Amino acid sequence: MAFFLQRRAIQRHVQTELQRVTEFSGPLSAPTEEAKELGEWEAPGKPSKGEPYSKIPGITLMEDCNNEVYYQVDWASPNDPLNPKKWSTIHRIGATMLVCLVAFVATIASSIDSAVLTSATAEFGVSEVAESLATALFLIGMGFGALLLSPLSELLGRYLVYISSLFVFGCWILAAALAPNYGAQIAFRFLAGFSASAPLTVAGGTVGDMWSPVEKTFALPLYAIPAFGGPVFGAYIGYSRGVDWRWTEWITLILVGVVFLLILLLKRESFAPRILSYKADCFRRLTGNKNFKTAAEASHGSLGDLMSKSFLRPFLLCTQPIVMAFTLYLTIVYIILFTFLDGYPFIFAETYGINEGLSNICFLGLFVGIALSAILVPIAYRRTTQQLKNDGDDGSGKAIHRESRLFFAMVGAPALPIGLFWMGWTDYDSVSIWSPLVASVLVGFSNICVFMSAYMYMIDSYEAYAASALTFNALIRYLAAGGMTIVGIPMYRNLGTHWTLTLLGCLSVLTVPIPIHSGKHPPKATENPQLHFTSLVSPPIGWHQTPQNPLQSTPHVANLPIAVVSFAAHRRFKSFLRYRSEIQIERIGLVTQIAPRKRRSGGYM
Known part of the structure; x- marks a missing residue:
């Protein structure tokens, strides 16, 4: 509903601008005598200096990739209300919360099945390791799905990708809930994961669509905390008493249905190039002139060319040092996180003898740690604004030091090995259960801090095309997390909780220097922030402009x-x-x- 109201608002805006020009210059199709004498008028439909279209705010005569003159459609002013970054704060917060819900539900589904392996193995007659494929293939599907959905979001817009992916996601979850056998279950789980991949890739780009670099300091944590809490909450639901594996799918389906309706009714398009495309389409329809185009439309050429560039973009970006560095970092963190979640029955239920009804409460430690990261947000915001003030920023936030985004990771990274070693070396029945619970707070705090820093860093670096930059990251880390979900249970059974957590702690030690080193010696590409490849988005040179060297x-x-x-x-x-x-x-x-x-x-x- 909000999406269609947005389209109507764009059309009214275009009609108003055309009416103003008509009142000022007369009928648009009729040339003035002065224009005829000066020879500045051409046949209707051909852009020329004599026509009044170029007097409309945001309309400029430019040349496209074929050296043909066209009317470039852009924002009418720096404070154009159609620009997502200029929406009211309430609207932007509301849109961000909708994205949070989408990410929350999708990540709940990623872990909820891992907590109900026993009931599924009993029904299908397979081992726990085999049944863990239901979770592993969901994660792997999320990785591969990102390769398709992220480029589509930059081609079709965010709204259509959210709606279509959520609908298909719900269909596959329904199929998984009704699966007659083991093969059907894991196949439907893979397809569900494939269609649920939009939240952690497209959603990151959506946040970048609406918030300035300074505002993202508090806006992205608003999205990241629910998104990262999803796997924890999914495990909490799964371990609840009386919930079997089919009920976890029905619960997921109900949540997906609610979020789908909210997105359908309340979500607006936030991808700026797509909004400008709607605006250009309105100009074409209302004037009958096909020469109104956005910069992206003029530079891309044919639809096939546009699609090929959109789908190639993630592979071009994956060669960037920024993407490679943070992909490695988050992959290690996700390996640790999902292996850690596999161990909760061994860490608490077997060691302390608590039943399933109480073991799920132990996940509250992770929730507390994730929520505690909010304490750092005001500190990071104050540091960012002070840095911009010292550097004389013009208010746009473009002078922000991207290394400052690593503040969360610098604080949180050391907490991960501390929490894992603490839990691994105190997980004995002779030690109070509060010891591993407090240690889990550190684990949750560290993971969310690393996640926020990595996402803010990459979103700031690639802005509108952050979704493509996050695609390669999502693919690798979900493939690795899916693989570790399969081997996690055998590790706890064969090595025990002490050695498994110690091994994870040693692995996490390797990640501690990464944010510190990146802050002092940033990846080479950060010297050229916010890369916009010419093959992807190329603002054409105006017909009246001389290109600079x-x-x-x-x-x-x-x-x-x-x-x-x-x-x-x-x-x-x-x-x-x-x-x-x-x-x-x-x-x-x-x-x-x-x-x-x-x-x-x-x-x-």
Whole structure:
């Protein structure tokens, strides 16, 4: 409902602007005598300096990738209410909370089956290790699904991806609840995970759509805390007394249905290029002029070209040091988290002899740790605003030091090995149960801090295309987490809780220096923040503008792999077999241009 109201508001806005121009200049189709005398009027439908369309705020005469003049549609003003970053604070908080609910439900489904292995193994006659595939394949499906849904969100918009993925997700959960045999169950769980992958990839981009760099300091934790609490809450539900494996699927289906209705009724489109596309479409329909385009539409060309670039984007971004570094970091953290969750029956039920009705209460320690991370948000916000003030930021937040996003991880990373060693070395029936419970608080606190830092860092680096940057990250970490879900139970049985937790603690020690080192020696690509590849989004050069020498526009130049360069150069130079180029990233204005090398007598370098 809100989505369709948003579309109507865009149409009313366009109608108002056209009416103002008509009142000022007369009928748009009729040329003025002055324009005829000066020769500045052309046939209707062809952009020219004599037409009044360019007087509309946000409309500029530009040249597309085929050197044809068109009307570029952009925001009417810096404070355009159609811009998601300029929505009211209440609307943005509400939209963020909707995204939180989507992520919360999807991550609940990722772990809820792991707590009901016993009832499923009894019904299907398989081992616990075999039944753990229901959880593992769900996680693996989430990883592979991100490869499809994230690019789609940048092609079709966030809203359509949320609606379609949630609907399909609910259908597969229903099928899993009615599964007649083991094979059908794990197959439907994989498909459910595939369709549920949007929250932790698309949702991260959605947060970046609506909040400025400074505001993301508190906005992203608002999303991350429920999202990261989902696996913990899923395990809590699964371990509840009287809940079997089919009931966990029905509970998940009910939650998905509620969230689907909320998204359907309340969610608006937040992806700026898509909103501008709706605006350009309104201009085309209301004027009958097909030359109204957004910068993205003009640079992409055909629909096939647009789709190929959208689906190729995550693979181009995965070569970036930022993406590679934080993918490794979060993969290790997720391996530890899901292996740790597998051990709760061994850590508490077997050691202290508590029943299933009480063992699920032990997950409250993780909840407390995740919630405690909120204490750091005001501190991080104050540090960020002070840094911007010292650097003389113009209010846009573009001068923010991305290394400051690692504050959460720097504080939380040491807590992970401490909590794991603490729990592993005090998990004895002779020691109070409160000891491992308090240790679990540190584990929950550390995991959410690392998650928030990694997401804020990558979202700040890639802005509108953060969803693509998070795609490769999601694929690798969910594949690893899915694999560890299978081997987690045998590890606890064969090594025992003490050695298993000690092993995880040793692994977590390796992650402690990562945020500290990244803060002092950031990945090379961070010298050129907010990469916008020309092959993906290329603001065209205006017909009246003279392109600057890109090598003189900024002191920061990044060389990307030749495969990326060739692909990016293809549209501008028509043949990547004859040309080689360098991509220059302009820090101010966030415009990427291609700088052809000097021509030699034998051709291009």
